[in-house]
Amino acid sequence: MPDWITHIAAAWILCRVLRFRYKSFDPENTVLVMAGALIPDLVKFAILSQAVGWNIWNSIQPVHLPLGSFIIAGLASLLFHDRKTAFLMLGLGVSTHYILDLTLKNVGTGIYLLYPFYWGSWQLGWTTSDDYHVTIAVVMLAILVYLVSRFLEKRGTISSRF
Amino acid sequence: MEISSRKKRLVTATILLALLAGLCLYYQENYEAHQYPDTTVILKSYPVGETVSVSGKVASTSTGGFKLQDTSTREKVTYTISSSYPVFPGDNVRLSGVLGPDYQITASRVLVTPQWSYEFLLLRSLLAFLFLAWLFNRYWHFDREKMEFQRRKH
Structure with missing residues (x-):
């Protein structure tokens, strides 16, 4: 995984850009997309179990595969009044997570994007998970998008919330 | 909130949880056939001569390689890695390579994350x-x- 700053910032950038055109990407739904971007990394709970000697990585790995993540997004969306919108927003966040994770280097196989229907795996191998240059670049882009949106707000083109 | 709506949510949640559990069980039963053997498989069947994928911390370095300790399983395993890749004790390493006897691996791909x-x-x-x-x-x-x-x- 890239770090969570990158995941959250990328989700925010996407929502802020989409909001220029679609009103549904309001601050509340943007937060849902940002939260959805972290759903696949629930698999990191395995780190805690590993600390006590239980290796459960291969037992809960589907949490970090698209279908498993979308199921968790579905579960989480049950806690919202407008479940359909909540699921779509959380699901969009999940999708941004996998787009970013595809860019990572891997020594073994890549991500089983179509599990359980197909075991083919994909990985672009452009960067490593700890590369903070990616974080800096994404945060800079977020700042740029923020400044542009502020400029457009002042002109009254878009709403000023968030 | 209406009781029927609460029941509906509970039923949906149960179905989704069952689906997720099914996905996890299916993965656990089948992943070995679709990826390089990891330490769990190595401890079970020791596939000598096959390409394996392991990870861990660098315990020590020497000319032409280093010792890698994998602590992800209950039984700690120390691999002797042949590689010219520069690493330092404490670094987190993921690698793939050919498994030899006595937990020796000739690394072909190495990814290092300093501590x-x-x-x-x-x-x-x-x-x-x-x-x-x-x-x-x-x-x-x-x-x-x-x-x-x-x-x-x-």
Whole structure:
């Protein structure tokens, strides 16, 4: 995984850009997309179990595969009044997570994007998970998008919330 | 909230949880056939001569290689890695390579994450999580009666 700053910032950038055109990407739904971007990394709970000697990585790995993540997004969306919108927003966040994770280097196989229907795996191998240059670049882009949106707000083109 | 709606949610949640459990079980039963053997498989069947994929911390270095300790299983395994890749004790390493006798691996691909870099990754991720938690709380609140998150009015 890239770090969570990158995941959250990328989700925010996407929502802020989409909001220029679609009103549904309001601050509340943007937060849902940002939260959805972290759903696949629930698999990191395995780190805690590993600390006590239980290796459960291969037992809960589907949490970090698209279908498993979308199921968790579905579960989480049950806690919202407008479940359909909540699921779509959380699901969009999940999708941004996998787009970013595809860019990572891997020594073994890549991500089983179509599990359980197909075991083919994909990985672009452009960067490593700890590369903070990616974080800096994404945060800079977020700042740029923020400044542009502020400029457009002042002109009254878009709403000023968030 | 209506009882029927609550029941509906409970049934949906049960179905989704069952689906997720099924996915996890299916993965656990079948992953070995679709990826390089890891330490769990190595301890079980020791596939000598095959390409394996392991990870762990560098315990010590020597000319032409290093010792890699994998602590992900109950039984700690120390591999002797043949590689010219520069590493330092404490580095987190993931690698693939051919497994020889006595836990020796001739590495073909190596990914190194220095310990400071790994800790920095965890730290900034923690900060991002705290920020998101604050943001979520700013825009949503949990209605215990209705058992659902609702938008805060701004």
